[in-house]
């Protein structure tokens with residue numbers, strides 16, 4: 001799939017850098033919303049390539065990081081029930097809840113299995129008819145349709161022992177909440193490419209229209225990101241607010257209507273709690289009434305411990321872009337990827353983990 | 366978690382496709398991309414093809430930027 005030669009890449013990168021330096025005549029703060037972008041930015045050393053006027057801050061775009069303790073406490077409570085098998089993506093395992101984590105429960109005998117695809121849960125459910133299989137359905141618009149499709153596949157297969165525990169979240173309402181709060185000044189937004197592959201361009205139009213903030217849908221190669229920063233800086237210099245789509249090769253303007261239709265069939269919008277942000281109206285997904293028998297919370301009673309947050313952890317502020325990981329007194333000392341205190345250090349896409357692994361570059365304090 | 370990788374569809378039976386990612390083959394569901402065809406590049410996420418990768422569009426973006434770069438030089 002490589003369509004660019006090294007020479008072309010080098011020339012384009014030089015062009016983007018030169019133009020960014022020329023156009024950034026005042027300090028601007030650009031937020032990369034998506035955790036996958038955060039990691040790509042650190043890996044490629046993009047921050048160091050930018051002039052001091054251009055600051056990149058990370059936003060609330062790591063689904064594991066924004067999942068609140070209460071959800072983990074609920075998953076832990078289910079995992080302690082007799083005859084329950086929890087299936088989950090690997091990155092949920094070590095996220096600390098109020099007093100335990102799925103990894104800790106697994107070590108003491110809970111049946112918790114890591115799956116690569118939610119569909120894998122169906123094979124597990126079919127092989128264990130006497131047990132209840134609960135899939136931890138976490139993720140943004142990229143992942144939610146895969147969980148929805150799995151519910152439809154479970155229905156088709158006639159499975160009666162498969163459930164989802166939904167903590168799916170939606171990106172545009174979170175952006176609206178951040179911009180409305182105005183806590184962090186954002187001059188431009190780098191929008192998540194793979195979320196956009198599903199939802200397309202339309203759901204982001206309000207950013208420019210209502211908030212006057214330019215935004216670019218972009219991919220994950222260093223050149224994509226540099227190109228997106230260039231487009232933003234160019235818009236800002238011209239005093240324009242508009243939505244650009246740098247990632248057309250993967251994101252058609254209409255997104256993926258088939259995936260959206262599957263999603264809409266199974267899930268409906270619901271208020272959702274975000275770690276560090278609180279409840280955002282219509283920012284999450286709940287299983288629709290017609291599929292309630294697949295909804296763990298509706299179908300399986302559970303008693304959950306009282307939620308406690310970790311004293312000292314500043315994940316909430318990091319997720320809102322108002323604190324940097326280095327501002328947290330626990331960063332790199334009491335909190336490391338090996339012994340994480342907060343979710344932002346657990347997930348490989350978390351901002352704290354990225355700072356720890358790749359260094360903070362010239363933002364190091 | 367939202368990362369998806371491009372892969373080439375080498376075979377398709379009903380709603381399941383065999384895709385090739387850097388020499389390794391895998392089975393993925395086409396429930397979210399029912400129109401995908403053998404020979405196309407698609408984006409794979411959590412066991413599902415979620416979008417087609419448009420090579421023509423990739424070239425167009427590149428050409429556009431190349432033109433700008435050439436113009437500036």
Ligand code: SF4
Nearest residue numbers: 314315328335342352
């Ligand atoms: S360094 Fe650890 S404790 Fe501090 S904000 Fe990040 S995850 Fe939370």
